[in-house]
Amino acid sequence: MAFIYLGTLLVLIGCMALCDHRWxxxxxxxxxxxxxxxxxxxxxxxxxxxxGIITGTFYRGDxxxxxxxxxxxxxxxxxxxxxxxxxYITLNLTSAAALWLKAPLPKKPGKKSPLxxxxxxxxxxxTPEVEP
Amino acid sequence: xTYIFISIPFLAIAMVLFVLKLQSGTPxxxxxxxxxALTLCSLTIIFDNLMVxxxxxxxxxxxxxxxxxxxIPLEDLFYPxxxxxxxxxxxxxxxxxxxxxxxxxxxxxTIANGSIxxxxxxxxxxPEKP
Numbered sequence: 001m002a003f004i005y006l007g008t009l010l011v012l013i014g015c016m017a018l019c020d021h022r023w024x025x026x027x028x029x030x031x032x033x034x035x036x037x038x039x040x041x042x043x044x045x046x047x048x049x050x051x052g053i054i055t056g057t058f059y060r061g062d063x064x065x066x067x068x069x070x071x072x073x074x075x076x077x078x079x080x081x082x083x084x085x086x087x088y089i090t091l092n093l094t095s096a097a098a099l100w101l102k103a104p105l106p107k108k109p110g111k112k113s114p115l116x117x118x119x120x121x122x123x124x125x126x127t128p129e130v131e132p
Numbered sequence: 133x134t135y136i137f138i139s140i141p142f143l144a145i146a147m148v149l150f151v152l153k154l155q156s157g158t159p160x161x162x163x164x165x166x167x168x169a170l171t172l173c174s175l176t177i178i179f180d181n182l183m184v185x186x187x188x189x190x191x192x193x194x195x196x197x198x199x200x201x202x203x204i205p206l207e208d209l210f211y212p213x214x215x216x217x218x219x220x221x222x223x224x225x226x227x228x229x230x231x232x233x234x235x236x237x238x239x240x241x242t243i244a245n246g247s248i249x250x251x252x253x254x255x256x257x258x259p260e261k262p
Contacts, residue, residue: 037218048139055195057191057195061186063188065186090168090172090215093171094165094223095223098164101160103224105225
């Protein structure tokens with residue numbers, strides 16, 4: 001029972017990674033940019049949580065679903081994974097929305113230049129005749 | 133009001149970066165953000181309620197406005213709002229510190245350079261052959 005929340009979060013993060021891998025939404029598309037985007041939001045959320053705990057805005061519940069491992073008063077270890085999940089799902093949603101709306105995304109790894117022929121782009125089998 | 137006060141710095145930073153990105157001309161930034169904001173806020177309302185119901189966390193009695201969305205205070209939507217403003221601003225292609233050029237491209241016909249006189253006489257001309 002004690003690890004239900006933590007386990008759920010880990011499974012959800014795994015699901016995000018699968019979607020990311022399948023559609024190249026975040027870390028599998030542009031690792032550096034993804035780390036910077038998620039990292040900035042993550043640090044912001046951690047500070048925000050600390051402010052919330054200091055001012056008594058949030059408190060840790062007494063749920064049987066939590067491991068009971070606390071990093072600080074009212075800061076259970078699960079919160080670290082929850083915040084990462086929140087950032088990851090936001091990044092995946094952003095990329096999914098952009099793909100759906102046919103908007104540009106950061107270049108996939110390996111696509112150095114748009115002029116380089118790619119295997120996944122359409123290549124005519126015969127060269128069209130050029131007008132003299 | 134405490135919840136709002138601790139949220140203002142984060143929302144302000146995210147909003148500034150988002151507006152900078154918007155001004156740099158990132159294509160479809162607003163529709164992308166609208167779609168992800170609607171989705172993430174809906175998920176937040178559903179799952180935060182579940183999490184409070186499961187007693188994973190709770191809220192102080194006096195720190196929020198007192199507007200409830202089920203078991204969660206309205207201010208809880210600031211978290212997804214921060215994420216959907218900040219993350220697209222940093223993630224989507226383009227440099228947020230570069231303003232979009234307002235000046236039209238010199239090769240396009242404009243009224244200013246005399247290529248277009250009036251709407252009725254404008255015709256699309258063939259490009260000059262070298």
